[in-house]
Amino acid sequence: MKETKLGDFEETLLLLVGILDKEAYAFKIAEEFESQTQRAVSIGAVHSTLNRLSEKGFLTSEMGEATAERGGRRKRIYSITAHGERVLKESRDFKLSLWNQYPAFATGKLNFIFE
Amino acid sequence: MNKKSKPPKYAEKLLVWFLKEELAEEVLGDLDEKYHKTTQEHNTQKAKRNYWYQVFNYLRPFAFKSTKVKNSISIPMKIHFKYTTRIFKKNSLITLASLASIVLGVLSSFLIYLWVESELTTDQFHSHYDELYLPMIQQGPGDTPRPFDVGLFFNTDYSQYSEVEKVINVITLLPERFILEYEKSEHRTKGIVSDSIFFDILDFELVRGDEATVLDDPSNMVISESLAKRIFNDVNPIGKAIKVGQYGLYQVAGILKDIPSNSTITFDYILPKHSKKLWDTSGVEFILVNDAFDKAAFNEKIKHDGRNHFQFKESIISVAPFSENYFENPLNSPLFSKTGDRFDIQTMILVAFIILIISALNFTNMQATLMLSLRKSKGIKKIHGARSIDFWYEIFSSRVIYAVLSIVIIFGIYELIKSNYSSFLSLTIDIPWYRELEMIVVGTLVFIGATTLLTVIQPTNIRASKSLIEKSAKSRNMYSGKALTTIQYVLAIALLIATGVVFKQFKYMQNKDLGFNSTNLLSARVFDKVIYQDDWDAFVAMSNEQRKQHEFFSNEIDKLPGVESFTQATLPMSKDVGSGSWKLANRNAEYEQIKFLSADPSYAKALGLEVIKGRWFTDSIDNPSTQRVVINRAAMEYWGIEDLENTKIASAVWGQEKKPWEIIGVVEDFHYEHLSRKIEPLIMASFEEIESEFTFRLQNQNFKETVSQISSVYQEIYPGKPFSYTLLENKLLDQYQYEKKLSQTFLLFTLIALMLSSLGLFTFALYDTQKRIKEIGIRKVIGASTRQVIQLLSSNFIKWVILAFVIALPISWYAMREWLSNFANRTSLDWRVFAMAGGMALMLALITVVGQSYSAANQNPVKALRHE
Numbered sequence: 001m002k003e004t005k006l007g008d009f010e011e012t013l014l015l016l017v018g019i020l021d022k023e024a025y026a027f028k029i030a031e032e033f034e035s036q037t038q039r040a041v042s043i044g045a046v047h048s049t050l051n052r053l054s055e056k057g058f059l060t061s062e063m064g065e066a067t068a069e070r071g072g073r074r075k076r077i078y079s080i081t082a083h084g085e086r087v088l089k090e091s092r093d094f095k096l097s098l099w100n101q102y103p104a105f106a107t108g109k110l111n112f113i114f115e
Numbered sequence: 116m117n118k119k120s121k122p123p124k125y126a127e128k129l130l131v132w133f134l135k136e137e138l139a140e141e142v143l144g145d146l147d148e149k150y151h152k153t154t155q156e157h158n159t160q161k162a163k164r165n166y167w168y169q170v171f172n173y174l175r176p177f178a179f180k181s182t183k184v185k186n187s188i189s190i191p192m193k194i195h196f197k198y199t200t201r202i203f204k205k206n207s208l209i210t211l212a213s214l215a216s217i218v219l220g221v222l223s224s225f226l227i228y229l230w231v232e233s234e235l236t237t238d239q240f241h242s243h244y245d246e247l248y249l250p251m252i253q254q255g256p257g258d259t260p261r262p263f264d265v266g267l268f269f270n271t272d273y274s275q276y277s278e279v280e281k282v283i284n285v286i287t288l289l290p291e292r293f294i295l296e297y298e299k300s301e302h303r304t305k306g307i308v309s310d311s312i313f314f315d316i317l318d319f320e321l322v323r324g325d326e327a328t329v330l331d332d333p334s335n336m337v338i339s340e341s342l343a344k345r346i347f348n349d350v351n352p353i354g355k356a357i358k359v360g361q362y363g364l365y366q367v368a369g370i371l372k373d374i375p376s377n378s379t380i381t382f383d384y385i386l387p388k389h390s391k392k393l394w395d396t397s398g399v400e401f402i403l404v405n406d407a408f409d410k411a412a413f414n415e416k417i418k419h420d421g422r423n424h425f426q427f428k429e430s431i432i433s434v435a436p437f438s439e440n441y442f443e444n445p446l447n448s449p450l451f452s453k454t455g456d457r458f459d460i461q462t463m464i465l466v467a468f469i470i471l472i473i474s475a476l477n478f479t480n481m482q483a484t485l486m487l488s489l490r491k492s493k494g495i496k497k498i499h500g501a502r503s504i505d506f507w508y509e510i511f512s513s514r515v516i517y518a519v520l521s522i523v524i525i526f527g528i529y530e531l532i533k534s535n536y537s538s539f540l541s542l543t544i545d546i547p548w549y550r551e552l553e554m555i556v557v558g559t560l561v562f563i564g565a566t567t568l569l570t571v572i573q574p575t576n577i578r579a580s581k582s583l584i585e586k587s588a589k590s591r592n593m594y595s596g597k598a599l600t601t602i603q604y605v606l607a608i609a610l611l612i613a614t615g616v617v618f619k620q621f622k623y624m625q626n627k628d629l630g631f632n633s634t635n636l637l638s639a640r641v642f643d644k645v646i647y648q649d650d651w652d653a654f655v656a657m658s659n660e661q662r663k664q665h666e667f668f669s670n671e672i673d674k675l676p677g678v679e680s681f682t683q684a685t686l687p688m689s690k691d692v693g694s695g696s697w698k699l700a701n702r703n704a705e706y707e708q709i710k711f712l713s714a715d716p717s718y719a720k721a722l723g724l725e726v727i728k729g730r731w732f733t734d735s736i737d738n739p740s741t742q743r744v745v746i747n748r749a750a751m752e753y754w755g756i757e758d759l760e761n762t763k764i765a766s767a768v769w770g771q772e773k774k775p776w777e778i779i780g781v782v783e784d785f786h787y788e789h790l791s792r793k794i795e796p797l798i799m800a801s802f803e804e805i806e807s808e809f810t811f812r813l814q815n816q817n818f819k820e821t822v823s824q825i826s827s828v829y830q831e832i833y834p835g836k837p838f839s840y841t842l843l844e845n846k847l848l849d850q851y852q853y854e855k856k857l858s859q860t861f862l863l864f865t866l867i868a869l870m871l872s873s874l875g876l877f878t879f880a881l882y883d884t885q886k887r888i889k890e891i892g893i894r895k896v897i898g899a900s901t902r903q904v905i906q907l908l909s910s911n912f913i914k915w916v917i918l919a920f921v922i923a924l925p926i927s928w929y930a931m932r933e934w935l936s937n938f939a940n941r942t943s944l945d946w947r948v949f950a951m952a953g954g955m956a957l958m959l960a961l962i963t964v965v966g967q968s969y970s971a972a973n974q975n976p977v978k979a980l981r982h983e
Contacts, residue, residue, distance in 0.1 A: 073144030
């Protein structure tokens with residue numbers, strides 16, 4: 001059976017796929033990642049992770065339309081599967097429960113601003 | 116957006132080459148988009164770089180094409196490779212020994228090749244190597260020609276000869292005469308003075324500065340990289356001013372790449388010739404000729420150019436080719452600092468050749484042994500329908516593995532030891548690494564190819580049934596294996612004997628009685644020659660001042676109790692021993708070249724020379740103007756002089772027959788030249804030269820104290836200057852550095868050869884005992900003791916080694932007698948050297964074989980009988 005744990009980078013990418021929706025293909029995801037995190041990443045690294053996420057069953061993909069700036073080549077659009085959404089949700093719940101067990105946070109002494 | 120800009124083609128090709136086909140479309144599309152975006156936001160350059168970066172980042176397992184084999188031929192190949200690797204693992208000893216043979220054989224010969232190549236291409240890095248000639252002068256019929264500044268002395272105008280393209284003048288500034296000073300640090304090293312077109316004619320490289328113009332400015336100088344490091348450390352030397360002896364300040368304008376080891380011309384700095392009107396020493400000339408040049412015709416044209424000069428009435432001018440300087444016809448000038456010896460090169464090539472043969476035989480032998488042990492599996496394979504081509508594939512795959520492994524190992528070891536090796540032989544290895552790799556690859560492939568041809572002759576035509584039935588190993592192959600091992604041992608023993616003789620000869624040269632006492636002799640240069648620089652009054656004043664200082668120094672040294680005596684003259688073994696044309700006076704004979712050395716009255720005492728007839732020079736009256744000389748015993752015997760009173764000799768240059776010289780004494784022979792030369796007749800005259808080197812004989816006790824006393828006298832003349840000196844004994848040892856290094860190199864390669872032979876014998880013994888394991892078991896069951904079994908097994912091998920020794924003996928005896936005949940002072944061929952070499956080889960063989968036999972004989976016979 002495939003590993004179903006979610007790494008940090010994997011989680012971020014999964015979320016970005018959700019954010020980008022119809023525009024979620026390797027290049028755009030890499031761009032979005034760079035602009036959101038201010039960290040450089042290569043398309044190959046993103047592609048490799050997307051591939052792994054697909055193998056784990058969190059993502060599914062299909063070929064999209066072609067554009068001129070791609071030299072008439074089609075792109076592969078990724079979308080989150082139900083399984084992927086569940087894993088994301090579990091990951092968030094897990095972290096939230098950790099946060100709630102953190103005494104300073106639970107008593108409101110930590111000064112976070114939530115908008 | 117620039118529509119025309121496209122992603123780099125090769126990056127794209129690379130990507131398509133390794134990328135899974137089904138991914139190609141999306142990936143190429145993504146990368147294109149990225150590319151165009153980067154072009155827009157930055158520039159094309161950055162976009163291209165980024166594209167490459169992206170492509171390399173696709174080198175990930177998920178993206179690779181599947182490596183499953185498609186073509187049919189590589190599937191059986193794969194099986195062969197698998198099979199070979201298994202064989203290798205199972206017979207790891209033979210594999211390692213075979214590998215060691217290739218590695219040691221190829222690496223040793225490659226190392227030797229590097230040295231030989233460097234020797235043989237000496238000076239050939241000059242592009243005008245073949246077109247350079249040096250004008251020479253022969254002062255009289257009996258004189259040897261030497262390089263001469265013909266243009267300066269005889270105003271020869273080379274521009275009248277159409278075959279001469281360019282002429283340059285090179286003056287050598289000797290380290291003992293000129294000090295380089297920079298901010299209180301002092302350095303002595305050899306330099307030259309030359310014309311501004313120097314770099315057009317001789318191809319020395321500059322790392323900084325422009326070769327065409329750097330010597331144009333008369334205040335410029337060029338220094339070598341290593342000198343720059345010595346003087347300035349890491350500071351940028353360009354523009355700094357260095358004081359060169361009495362010539363004054365020069366500004367560093369160029370840095371010379373260090374001169375390679377295969378250059379006969381050596382120097383550490385260059386001064387432009389036009390910076391002074393007169394240089395106090397004359398140099399040599401290089402003429403660059405064109406295609407129209409004919410040496411004989413040109414010699415005829417310039418032959419008598421010197422005759423107008425009053426000093427050179429009988430002289431003959433000629434030219435000598437620069438290309439013959441290293442080997443055939445060494446030119447006597449301080450500019451050239453080494454001469455080659457083809458004999459040494461041949462010796463080394465021979466050693467390389469022997470090592471190659473030994474290692475090739477070793478490899479062949481071991482592979483044959485391996486084949487033999489695999490006969491059964493071969494038989495079974497044949498029964499199963501293996502074609503002969505399959506066995507070829509098998510051999511091929513094993514050789515490919517050997518080749519790859521040994522190339523990697525050889526290159527690795529070579530890179531590790533390269534710097535040590537090159538500094539040991541002071542060799543400049545200036546080859547790019549891929550050229551080195553290429554040579555190693557070619558060498559290894561040739562080695563493996565040749566040895567494989569040798570191995571391959573037998574195996575495929577063994578009949579399957581025969582190989583399965585035949586149990587005993589008594590086949591022709593076994594016999595030939597032993598013969599090969601014997602040949603290896605013959606070569607190894609011969610090499611060992613040769614090394615023994617070389618070492619004995621070296622030891623002999625080192626310990627030979629020199630004929631003078633070299634202990635406690637200390638020499639130092641105290642005064643530099645005063646140079647005339649267009650100002651007569653200043654010159655006279657400086658000379659007088661120096662004379663006073665000399666007198667003071669001599670008197671003070673005289674007072675020191677620790678100094679037994681001191682002399683100012685040419686020391687034995689120095690390169691300054693010259694020669695002149697002499698003959699017996701009033702005798703009908705031609706003038707001949709006789710060695711000539713300048714001495715002084717205290718020379719004999721300081722060096723401990725033994726006067727056997729007459730007397731030594733006593734005071735300054737015995738000088739060249741009174742025409743008195745002392746000769747050595749060799750000269751006395753050469754001329755057959757019995758009575759000193761009635762015999763006089765004549766010099767071709769000074770006085771000739773009309774004013775012959777008086778012989779006042781004869782000294783016992785002493786070695787005034789390198790020990791590889793015979794003691795030749797020698798004439799000594801007494802000269803008083805202030806700038807000659809001082810040599811002090813010190814008393815054994817208070818040695819250090821006396822040195823510091825001399826040093827303080829020295830500092831009274833040169834306040835603050837350190838007193839530097841050399842010990843004659845060290846200088847003598849230096850003379851034998853070359854021989855020492857050569858014999859050490861020789862020893863190293865001999866040991867390698869011996870090791871290889873032992874390795875061969877070891878594996879051979881191992882396999883042979885394994886084959887006889889049942890026989891050993893039966894013998895032991897019947898009642899043989901371990902000792903008897905060992906004896907039986909060992910004697911089988913030892914007799915071959917003894918045979919090898921018997922064969923090697925006359926060969927090496929003859930070869931070494933020939934080798935020794937190259938030396939004037941040679942050691943004898945001692946039987947002990949031969950015995951020692953034989954003993955050593957036998958010992959090694961015994962250790963190897965007995966060790967093997969012991970473990971075989973000690974086994975439980977039951978186990979041995981159950982074997983297989």
